[in-house]
Amino acid sequence: xxxxxxxxxLVGLATAPVLATYAGADPRALWQAGGATALFVAGFGAxxxxxxxxxxxxxxWALPALxxxxxxxVFVDIPDGDLIYSILGLVIFAGLTxxxxxxxxxxxxxDSAPLLAASIFLDVLNVFLFFTQIFSRND
Numbered sequence: 291x292x293x294x295x296x297x298x299x300l301v302g303l304a305t306a307p308v309l310a311t312y313a314g315a316d317p318r319a320l321w322q323a324g325g326a327t328a329l330f331v332a333g334f335g336a337x338x339x340x341x342x343x344x345x346x347x348x349x350x351w352a353l354p355a356l357x358x359x360x361x362x363x364v365f366v367d368i369p370d371g372d373l374i375y376s377i378l379g380l381v382i383f384a385g386l387t388x389x390x391x392x393x394x395x396x397x398x399x400x401d402s403a404p405l406l407a408a409s410i411f412l413d414v415l416n417v418f419l420f421f422t423q424i425f426s427r428n429d
Contacts (some may be wrong), residue, residue, distance in 0.1 A: 296389045296402045301415065308419075316426050330380070330417050331387055335410075338388030339395050340367035346392075348385040356382055373427065376420045383420070 307399055312320055326392060340347060363371045390409045 291404055294408055297408060298411070301411075305415070305419075309422075312325050312422055319422055319426035322425040323418055326421045326425070327414060330384070330421070331414055333337055333399045334387040335391040339392035341388065341392060344392075345385070345389045348389055349382055354386065356406040366404045372423060375422045380417065380418045383413055387417070 309320065334339055358376070359378065360375055362368075363375060369375070385408075390406065393402075394406050394410070397403075
């Protein structure tokens with residue numbers, strides 16, 4: 291539990307400057323991203339929680355592929371690459387959110403609660419950051 295609290299504190303300290311920058315430039319994007327994140331996690335979490343079929347194998351290579359694509363975007367200028375990256379990230383984290391909520395439903399061991407909490411927290415954080423990037427685009 292202490293590690294989970296320390297992790298939450300460190301992630302909060304790391305993301306606070308980014309969110310402050312977004313709030314200064316376009317506070318509407320943060321509100322839109324927050325609402326979209328709530329609907330996204332509630333919808334895909336409910337689907338994952340209700341699904342009986344084992345979802346554990348969804349996207350085993352999807353997240354590493356997204357990381358590689360993000361690294362490619364650093365070096366190669368792809369038109370609308372940031373939008374593509376955000377949409378792919380949302381698709382991947384939709385699957386991961388369903389998997390984590392299914393793990394939550396199937397879990398009977400209290401010792402796994404901190405790991406599940408951290409996993410769902412990371413899903414929500416990443417979805418929020420992807421939506422923030424989408425809603426703050428200046429086309």
